[in-house]
Amino acid sequence: MPDRLTSSSNERALRAAYRHCRRAVRRRDPVEYAVMQLTPPALRPAWWAMWAAFAAADDIADDPGTDRAERAARLHAWTTQLDGDLAGGRSDDPVRHALVDTVHRWDLDLGTLHRSFTTLAADTGGREFATWAQWSSWVRGTNHSWAVEGLRLLARAGVHIPLWLDRTESYRRYLDGLYLTDTLADLGDDLSRGELLLPADVLASFPGAEDDLRAGRYTPAVRDLVSHLTGRARHWLHQPELLGGLPPGPAVVFDAATRLFLARLDAVDAAGGKLLHQPTVPSRVTRWRLLAPARAQTALARRLLSCPVDHRTPPPPAESRGTVVVESGPVTSPPPHPGGARPPSLAPGELPRHVAVIMDGNGRWATQRGLPRSEGRREGSTAVREAFHGALELGLPYLTLYSFSTENWKRSTDEVSELFALCREELRTHRFAQYGVRARWAGSPEGLPEDLVDELLRVQHETRHQTRLTLTLCLNYGGRAELTRAARALAHRAASGQIDPARIHEADLAAQLSLPDLPDVDLLWRTGGEQRVSNFLPWHAAYAELHFTDALWPDTDRRDLWQAVTAYTHRRRRFGSAPRVPEQPRSSAPAPV
The missing domain is CATH 1.10.600.10 (Farnesyl Diphosphate Synthase)
Structure with missing residues (x-):
């Protein structure tokens, strides 16, 4: 309890x-x-x-x-x-x-x-x-949302279920198999409410079956239809490859659940006319036969793996501008600057580890030219490529771009839709892994188009092993919302006795953020002439050096990034300490009177 x-x-x-x-x-x-x-x-x-x-x-x-x-x-x-x-x-x-x-x-x-x-x-x-x-x-x-929150629940408990994008269709078929099994087992209840939750095309393939079902008659046509549907459900459920890669405990639960639902299909086939008048479940003996070994195996797995480990570890920072070898082979260098500009010669110790950019001015750029605001976004996407190409040439380990804030929902529906369409296009066409870029997403999926979320997760998954540059895209992101979620999570842990409130440290809060391994921001650069941080990475940017420029984002290229980094190297970062007073040279001459 x-x-x-x-x-x-x-x-x-x-x-x-x-x-x-x-x-x-x-x-x-x-x-x-x-x-x-x-x-x-x-x-x-x-x-x-x-x-x-x-x-x-x-x-x-x-x-x-x-x-x-x-x-x-x-x-x-x-x-x-x-x-x-x-x-x-x-x-x-x-x-x-x-x-x-x-x-x-x-x-x-x-x-x-x-x-x-x-x-x-x-x-x-x-x-x-x-x-x-x-x-x-x-x-x-009806069911996807509950599956997502079920996975979130498991993750909160330290049970991390790996998912593979190349199995997406298999996951969907499996969920369809579960629901079709439920539909067949509950056929009688649905019919009593006047519902028949089956596609018209499959009903039409068995002449007379629909009328017989609605009349509560178990006829050969109904029997053949049910046999066809249980066969389809078994086909969807029988996907042993989905067990691959699962941790021991979840693998046992998944296998047992599949066996129970297959047993439910057996009971549907054997129910005959009773199927149309009462729910169908496997017998107690069948359930016990399947569950007894599964209970023992899951209990053993919990004892052996009582301390779940989070395997997320930060990637090693880029050490140089040389060729980096990754899983798929050597990465390629980014295209050179169109004008032949080269990055400044800076020692690795002078470079900021993490640069964050507020890309402001896309809409104003378009308005000044009498163009739709969407054209400013499109032109700004070229500046985005220039920015991370420049980061690669310079050897920056982390670059974070503020693409869309939670406050940007106040803009017109057309503008927001065009922005999302452009994001999808960029994600689908750009080859991040080709340059050794690990792309990640920070933000909330709430309200975003499902296909855009799919693209963000796909790119994140496909580039997860790249180490040359970590490019974080903050899309539908709000700093206060992130801190609120982190504080709420800590409060729940404290209330449930998992953590002593008196012993909560900064690291405990940081561990609850969207990307716990994202390092602090060293340099925060904003274009467009405004001088504010706009709810962007408030935790990470607490000690960031701020750099504001007047140029609108579409007018920038990699040289502007290099100039911002060069300006950073001339700053003296003290992190709250007093400035050091240089020692005065001694002189043998008498002091003036």
């Missing part, structure tokens, strides 16, 4: 809320409950709360006793109350109370979960799918 309790009354209410969620999962879905019980005990209440919350919202959206408008209004009221409960830290509703505690305790993103509620809101008028593609898209809309 959760151990962060603020009072005896809250303790009783919270424990009762989690017990309510636990009973709901165990009663309504014994298979998924069994899978949850294979995870570490500290995580189980969170799984119960998340499952129960989605089930509660889904029940409202599916309630056959109310019309569409009433269902939509009730669901809106429920999610609005959840937002208020989250702000207040508790709820009178047991499911929401447990979910609020889970979100706060594990620092989950309720915004991500809201996406599934949005999909459910669209379902209040009924769900119909013409094709498997539409069905799969709907499944991802």
Whole structure:
């Protein structure tokens, strides 16, 4: 049970809320409950709360006793109350109370979960799918957010699940397999509400099956349809390659979950006419046979791996401008400056380790020329390439660019959309690894187009082993929001007894930031004539040297970066100490009278 309790009354209410969620999962879905019980005990209440919350919202959206408008209004009221409960830290509703505690305790993103509620809101008028593609898209809309937060929950607990971009389609098929299994097992419940959550094209392939299903008749056409669908679900679930690379504990849970869902499909095939009138689950004997060894194996894995290790380590800094050999072979030098300019000769010890840039002036550049603001962004993308080409030539280890702040959402929808389209284009066309650049993203995915997030993660994954230059793109980033999330995470750790508040140091807060291994900023350069830091890297830039220039960002190139770095080398950084007074030379001449 959760151990962060603020009072005896809250303790009783919270424990009762989690017990309510636990009973709901165990009663309504014994298979998924069994899978949850294979995870570490500290995580189980969170799984119960998340499952129960989605089930509660889904029940409202599916309630056959109310019309569409009433269902939509009730669901809106429920999610609005959840937002208020989250702000207040508790709820009178047991499911929401447990979910609020889970979100706060594990620092989950309720915004991500809201996406599934949005999909459910669209379902209040009924769900119909013409094709498997539409069905799969709907499944991802309702379940993807919960999968993302499930992975976040595991990571918060120190259980890091590696994901591979080349397996993306396999992950999606597997999730489709899980949901198709659930759909078939719950066919009777759905039919009782007048719902048939299967694509029209597959129903049309078995003449008469749809009418028979809606009439509650188990006919040969229905039997053949069910057999076809269980075969499809087995095909989607049987992907043993997804086990590769998983840690021992999660691998056991994944394998056991797959076996349980396959057993559920066996039960569907064997149910006959009962399938249309009651939920289908594997027998207790079957569940025990599959779960007993899995429980022993996961318990052993937890004992052997009781101290999870975070394998994230900062890359070694670039030492020189020479050729760097990486996994894929030698990297190439960046293209030279069009005018033949060469970087200044600076000793490695003089260079800043980390340069951060606020790229200001794109819109003004376009306005001054009578062009759409988007043209300023496009021209500014050329300056971005110049900047990191110049950083490579100079030998800088870290370069961070402020691409889009959380405050930039105040701009017009067209301008924001054009910016995101340009970002996608740059990410897809530029070969960062060719130059030995490790590209990383700092910021929130909330509100960003899904395909842009996919591109950011793809580039981050593909360049993760490069060591010549770490280029961090701050997109949808806000410094105060980052510090707030870090403080919230520390508060949760302190409240749950994981850390002594009296012993919290700077390093503890830094470890909760988006990129814990990002070094402090040595030089912060802003273009465009403004002299402010605009909520950019407040933690990292605490002791940064500031450099402001009047040139608008599209008018800059790598030479401006070199000039900023040269100016930095002439600064005397004291980090709060008093300036050293040079010793006066001694003289044998008498002092003047």
